[in-house]
Amino acid sequence: MSIVDSVIQELDGYFNGLASQNYLGSYIYQDWGQNTYIQGTWTSDFDKSSKKLNDSLDDKVYFAGETYNTHGITPNRGFYIIRGSVQSAILSGYEVVDQILE
Ligand SMILES: Cc1cc2nc3c(=O)[nH]c(=O)nc-3n(C[C@H](O)[C@H](O)[C@H](O)COP(=O)(O)OP(=O)(O)OC[C@H]3O[C@@H](n4cnc5c(N)ncnc54)[C@H](O)[C@@H]3O)c2cc1C
Secondary structure, eight states: HHHHHHHHHHHHHTTHHHHHHHHHHHOOOGGGGGOTOOOOOOSSSSSOHHHHHOOOOOTTTTTSSGGGSSSTTEEETTTTTSSSSSHHHHHHHHHHHHHOOO
């Protein structure tokens, strides 16, 4: 799949060719919305993301989006931001940028 080649190529740039050296040549692609027994998936509104999920790859690749909300339903600067929301995704983006700038 060309997207896999493209990602491996990009990661090679960050990790001095280690991505393609360690790539086993296989991957799993899953469209949960098309799976008869799953029919889609969503992020819990109330639980916060785990630190492990949010860890960067050697401070080179970072993750952001609603799933990476580290607050859950707790108030943040006077507002309640549920995890599965646009606000949550935006907050996560700001927090990752803060981490990169630190
Ligand atoms: C039906 C519905 C109603 C909602 N209503 C609201 C609402 O009223 N208010 C609210 O705040 N939130 C609402 N939400 C939630 C909100 O849409 C999400 O929280 C928000 O869009 C998450 O943003 P994100 O950037 O984390 O992820 P997304 O918006 O899902 O962006 C992820 C992007 O990555 C792309 N992508 C995925 N895999 C790959 C890949 N391998 N390569 C390249 N690109 C890829 C996807 O195509 C997508 O464009 C709703 C969600 C749904 C499903």
